[in-house]
Amino acid sequence: MADTDMSNGGATDSSLKRKNSNADEMEVEDGVDLKKVKQEEGVESKTLKFLAYKDLPYEEQLKKKVDEVEQCFKTFHGSFPKQYPELGDWYRNQLLKWFRIEEIRPSPKQEGYRNKCELTIGFNPEIGKLGAGVRTSHLETERVEISTTDESYIHLPKPMIELSQEFSKFLEPWNDESAGKCPYLYLYIRANSKEELMVMVIVQSETDESEEFAGYKDCVVKFCTEDCAESVRPLIKSIYLQARPAGSTKKSFELPFSHAWGEHHLTEELLDTTMLVTPSLFFNINTYAAEIVYKNVVELADCRKKKTLVIDLFCGCGVLSMIMAKKARHVIAIDPSKWNIKQAKTMAAHNNIKNIQFVIGKPDEALSTAWSNILQAEEVVLIIDPPSNSKPRFYIDIIGDMNNLSKVIYLNSNSKSNVVKNLMSLTEAALLPARVVPVDIAPHTVRLEMVVVCKKFDAYQISRPLGPCEDESFPGPxxxxxxxxxxxxxxxxxxxxxxxxxxxxxxxxxxxxxxxxxxxxxxxxxxxxxxxxxxxxxxxxxxxxxxxxxxxxxxxxxxxxxxxxxxxxxxxxxxxxxxxxxx
Incomplete structure (x- = not known):
């Protein structure tokens, strides 16, 4: 989340602006920039733009996503021979016969699958008062306006929708302009598979140690535990608040959340691994589909317990690292975020997993730090799950130096346009895509996850015909x-x-x-x-x-x-x- 400027007046004032604020997570995450939506479009078309496939039957949604994957690799297959013309015949006549895109894995749950939503608090013109919803107003020139969060948001669990609607009752006092400006800026909600809820409210306050902030905590706790609807109240298990100083440019995970009530975390089970759900947890929005992704990664990695070293690059909160640690001899988990690594260490300790080395740093620096351990491994499997702004060229040299590297498993869930560029970067280390497993992680949106297995080829393999697409078919000396x-x-x-x-x-x-x-x-x-x-x-x-x-x-x-x-x-x-x- 970017900074929020409330200095222009109260939340009910038509002159209210929040400068440089990011759109709601759902707007950004699903590839839609709502500030470009024309003003004459209706509220529904604005707010549901990110649910681009909502009106399509699910089978048709999957077909469209498969078509997009095939188009991505059609582009790659055309780019490789152009960049390496001396290998063009080998690539077309051998590798393309060996390469395959597998059947798309559907999401186990097509509705109510999201485990997190980030809602803006602002004026809702549909009901004529404050509420929490997806922002619809222009980010620079208009007051903060939102849409009603209702059943049309089919990707949200029903308790999440109901709580967001209930929150308009909590904001009622600030509908009166004489009450002054509304200090509440954002409502975040997390949910686990049991539909237990964690409520996070971001307020404008200079510090979380002031009496004013303590008063905000008391108000939110009272509403959630006493005044909220009976149907949703028992599901609320944890409440946090965050103080955001006026003009702050920090994102929400860079500022501390203050525990106000209930459990300090929710729990989620994923492939026999316990995940601790905290306010700043960075994880896939669809836990059900994430399990499908991780199952395929485990299968494709084909680790040998006594021999394989797994390197999890951009490990996030470390869930996949922990799952792989149960299959491999050792795991090196790398992430540039100290917040992610701190969370990952906590969860590894909770799961009593000890064969993981956590490293904070940029990929090239972190790999250099762990280089001695990498050299000692008999076999290395590298997992790369990069953010959308990651540039593989910054760490491709060191990957190429791993002569014990057996395969790279590349995960992409951001921009399909980045897939071709990043995979072409990996060719500089003699790595080529061999298998692709698409997984639908966000039904009704354009998003999906690709699990791409890249194999390392050498001169001998290029000079000989390739066998079937199986690991054991790779020729020896x-x-x-x-x-x-x-x-x-x-x-x-x-x-x-x-x-x-x-x-x-x-x-x-x-x-x-x-x-x-x-x-x-x-x-x-x-x-x-x-x-x-x-x-x-x-x-x-x-x-x-x-x-x-x-x-x-x-x-x-x-x-x-x-x-x-x-x-x-x-x-x-x-x-x-x-x-x-x-x-």
Whole structure:
């Protein structure tokens, strides 16, 4: 939430403006900017714009969403050969036969599925007084006006709708202009699958320690526990208030919520994991569909309990990290938000999960911090669930340096236009989409979630025909491949030799092959690490591969890799040679 300016008068004053306020969460989240809606449109068309598919049968909604997914990947399939023309024939003739979009997973619940709503408090022209609803007035020039929250909001649970309607009774005293300006700005409501409610009210106050703020808390608690309708009152389990100083530019999760009454959190069970629902929790709006998403992530990750390291990039409140921790050897959960990590640590402790390392920071910095643990893993599965403004290019180099990376699971629930750009960025680390699982997380809206599995390809795989779309179909090294030797340089040291001819070292040989090592002698480099080189016979000519410890060799086919100190920034494998060491 952005800042709110109440200095222009009371909430019942026609001159009231709130500058720079964000639209209600539902308006923004579902891709609709209501300030662009024409003024002559009716209230219903304004407020329900985000329910774009509301009048369509559900099966037709799903079909439209599948069409959008197919269009996204049609664009990607056209973009990849243009960016990598030397791989165009292989991509069209082999990978496209192997790639597949699976059947869309419907939401288990199509109505009343939202677990959170954020409503603006303002003047409702339909009833001629204050209420809580979706903002309909222009964000810059008009007074704060809202619509009635009613049964047409089919994505909201009924108790949530009823409470928002009841709140107009609480605001009744401020309908009289002589009472002064209304201090109540926003009504947030959270709900769990039991339809238990957490009420959060944001008020204009300089501090949450003042007597004035204490009075606001008492008023809200009295209304919710005594004056609210009997049908909804027993469902209210927790009440919080937040003080927002005039002119504040901070978002709601950046300011503390003050507990006023009841439980400190709601609970929600998700795949045998207990989630603690707090005011600042960052989580999927549809818990029922989130469970479907996470089930598919678990299945596609195919972790091995004693071998797999999972990296959960942009982990949010850590629910998926905890679920994966039960399947993998270890999890590194990374998020730039200290609020998210604090919540994630609390929930991990509540669930008695101890094999998670939580890291606060930007992706590239956090991955560098955890680099030593990443190198020790036998297999790495990377999960990326980025915010809409995330730019993979800022951390793509370090992903490319993970030679023990088996797959990337990319989640997208924001903008479908970002999917192609972000997946094209991942190709710079030799990662290509192999399977797509669409999940409908927001029925009646344009939103859906894509679970995309990206596999890492190397020169050997590109040179051979691909088998069926199964993990075990990925080709291993050719017969006799292990008769060569490889060298490792450290710092500026020289390279040694290691034989891969022994059958007892089959697993080591396979891993070394995946890392780009083969038939060649290692050599040391001055300054940074040196790299081994080899030539192998491919149908389209020999391929030269380099491998370096320390800083990595110059960019070349197959690239290099560093293991002394922080991860290198160039020379690792990709689809193209050049400044970053792609094929």
């Amino acid at each position: 050719p017969a006799g491949w292990g008769q060569g030797a490889w060298g490792s340089g450290g710092g500026g040291g020289g390279g040694g030799y290691g034989s891969f001819g022994s059958p007892d070292l089959e697993e080591i040989e396979r891993r070394a092959f995946a890392m780009g090592l083969a038939k060649g002698a290692g050599f040391g480099g001055s300054g940074g690490g040196g790299g081994g080189q080899f030539y192998d016979d491919f149908p389209n000519g020999p391929a030269r591969v380099g491998f370096g410890y320390g800083g990595g060799p110059p960019p070349r086919f197959g690239g290099g890799f560093g293991r002394s100190g922080p991860p290198p920034r160039g020379g690792r494998g990709g689809f193209r040679g050049g400044k970053r060491g792609r094929f």
